[in-house]
Amino acid sequence: MEDHVRIDGNGMTRGTSADAAERPESLGFRPLYRQVRETLIRRLVDRVWAPGQPLPSEMQLAAELGVSQGTVRKALDEMAAENLVVRRQGRGTFVASHDEDRILFQFFKLVADDGERRFPESQVVSTARGRANAAEREALSLPRDGKVIRIRRIRKLDGTPLIVENLALPESLFPSLGEAPIPNNLYGLYASKFGIGVGRAREKLKAIAVAGDDAAALGVPEGTPALLIDRLALSLEQTPVEWRVSICLTDGFHYLSELS
Numbered sequence: 001m002e003d004h005v006r007i008d009g010n011g012m013t014r015g016t017s018a019d020a021a022e023r024p025e026s027l028g029f030r031p032l033y034r035q036v037r038e039t040l041i042r043r044l045v046d047r048v049w050a051p052g053q054p055l056p057s058e059m060q061l062a063a064e065l066g067v068s069q070g071t072v073r074k075a076l077d078e079m080a081a082e083n084l085v086v087r088r089q090g091r092g093t094f095v096a097s098h099d100e101d102r103i104l105f106q107f108f109k110l111v112a113d114d115g116e117r118r119f120p121e122s123q124v125v126s127t128a129r130g131r132a133n134a135a136e137r138e139a140l141s142l143p144r145d146g147k148v149i150r151i152r153r154i155r156k157l158d159g160t161p162l163i164v165e166n167l168a169l170p171e172s173l174f175p176s177l178g179e180a181p182i183p184n185n186l187y188g189l190y191a192s193k194f195g196i197g198v199g200r201a202r203e204k205l206k207a208i209a210v211a212g213d214d215a216a217a218l219g220v221p222e223g224t225p226a227l228l229i230d231r232l233a234l235s236l237e238q239t240p241v242e243w244r245v246s247i248c249l250t251d252g253f254h255y256l257s258e259l260s
Contacts, residue, residue, distance in 0.1 A: 036067055037075040044084065044095060044197065045236050051097035051191050055085065058093075084199060084236065097191070109203075109229075110162070110248060111256040120155040120162055122184040125217070127151050129171060129178075136168045139232055139243040147171040149178060154217055162253070164217045168243045187233075190241065197236050204230040205255065214247050227255060 030038075040061075049055055058076065062069040076093055079085045086094045111117055132146045140148070148168045155163040167186075169177065174194055183189055190196045206228045215222045226247050233242040248255075 032067060033071045033074040033078070036061075036065060036071055037078055039065065040075060040079065041084065041236055047195055049095045051095050051197065053095050054091075055093045055095065082200065096197075097188070109255050109257060110250075110253045113252055113254060118157060119184075120157050122182075123154045123156065124182050125152040125154060127178040127182065132168070136243065140168065140170050140240045142170060149174060151178075151182065153182075161218045161249075163246050163248045164214050165244055165246045167245075169241065173241055186242075196241055198233045198241065199236040199238070201231050201233045203232075206230070208247070210247060210249075218247070218249060220249065224249070226250065229255075 040055075043049060055061070055076075056064070058069050058072045062072045065072070076085060076087070080087050080093070083096055086096050088094060108117075108119065128150045129147060130150070132140065132142045132148045136142065136148050137144065137146055140146070142148070147170075149171050151165075151167040151169070153165050153167075154161050155165065173196060174190070177189075177194075187198045190198060208226055208228045209222070210218060210220060210224045210226045211222050215224065218224075218226075227250050229244075229246040229248060231242075231244045231246070232240055233244065235241045
């Protein structure tokens, strides 16, 4: 049976399995591999290892952390399943980077009906800063006086509008965003310039009829059916970093979610 650890402000404190059996996990005790995972994620947050950089070997990490190699492997397996690291056969484990390939397969779920995955180009329509409204404060867990950066953009394939997006970002996390041209790959920008990696996202989907400015931006009549995707992106620390509402035309495309 695996050793367990108690999580406290001083780091990992190892206890025996018997100790763990006497104290429920809800009181602050965690399996050892979970504590190792949290330690490694903290290093990703602190950019000890940059995106795309190889991690030390499992043997090196085990020796450094004073745990078994199997415990490190279990922690890394869980991180790989969460797309935080990438395992490459014969080469080792690497910090996941927000390149277009990763975004295309992890975060961009619209796929052509023929199965082809393509990353759309983006046209920024506007950027603005202001006090967060009630919906933005709730989504991004901002204080009452919190401020946001708002981005509106159109995403196209072969020059044809496919998606219109409205994004809200906490200004405190991205103070200089918008001072330079905003690239297509926003998650890559968050990581490379601001040190904020997107670990996962939560999405809500809804069928709607396009109206008003959104219909005009997409070049379709009002009332055209579309898919609304409400996405909240979370950092490696599970902090909200972006609220994105996308209105997507699905004529020729479908939303693909692969479950395991």
